[in-house]
Amino acid sequence: MKRLAITIFLLFPIFCNLQAQNDADSVVEIATDRLGFEMVYVPSGTVEMGIDIDLFTDLVTTGIFSEGSGINTIANQGYYGVFETYETTLQGFWMDRYEVTANQYETSYQRCVDMGNCSNSNLPQLLTWTEALAFCVARGARLPTEEEWEYAASGPDNFIFPWGNEFNSEFLDNPDYLSFELYDVGSRSFNVSWAGLYDMAGNAAEWTDDLFQPYYSWDETEFTDWVESRTEFSRVQRGGEAVDSILRKTTYSRQAGFRDEQGFRCVRFSDPQNG
Secondary structure (H helix, E strand, O other), X not given: OOOOOHHHHHHOHHHHHHHHHHHHHHHOOEEEOXXXXXXXXXXXXXXXXXXXXXXXXXXXXXXXXXXXXXXXXHHOXXXXXXXXXXXXXXXXXXXXXXXXXXXXXXXXXXXXXXXXXXXXXXXXXXXXXXHHHHHHHHOOOEOOOHHHHHHHHHOOOOOOEOOEOOOOHHHOOOOOOOOOOOXXXXXXXXXXXXXXXXXXXXXXXXXXXXXXXXXXXXXXXXXXXXXXXXXXXXXXXXXXXXXXXXXXXXXXXXXXXXXXXXXXXXXXXXXXXXX
């Protein structure tokens, strides 16, 4: 069952989080593409998508989410992307180490030069899905699939948060599980995944390439009831927005959108230094 190791991690939360950080630091392989974007290599591996409903219920009633409104949370579990799970194996790929920033976006398209108002902001750039896709393609890259995003965030150990299985408000610099302000990418030193990717929890929600639809094993009727107000063009967003609750900032939570503006990072299969 997904994340059975959580019992061990919860007994040793400090060790767990430090270990996740140390593991990320020790295995990170970084390359820079022709436009100056740092990309991290995510090695091939297997991930279990989503989270087991029984485990989620335990986390809400007695575990790391128990401080919230447990009954309502469980009743609305679909809202947080909690349904059946499935396992998938992915080949290795390169992914932006940080969310694309406003400064990188402007510089890459020469807008700051043309408009004479270059910004040094390292805040995430918020774009529609179409705009984000176009930016990645212009770099010779693409948006990540939903499976790639979750694997890069949770890793082969299927962590609930990018850093591990224990929540600590220090990771998001917020004592009450909410962070309403975007911050400079990479400035939360503990908000890093096993693969060395920063800010995959909170800051800006991130676009993926996939249409928002059920995992292949989900009950279609149940899913339709949940997304009845969505459109067929909705794309999956991951990681949670700055204003979202901690439940949204897990590695398995998924949202849908299309015309709204979110953050993003790009991926590619080939070595960034060769493209």
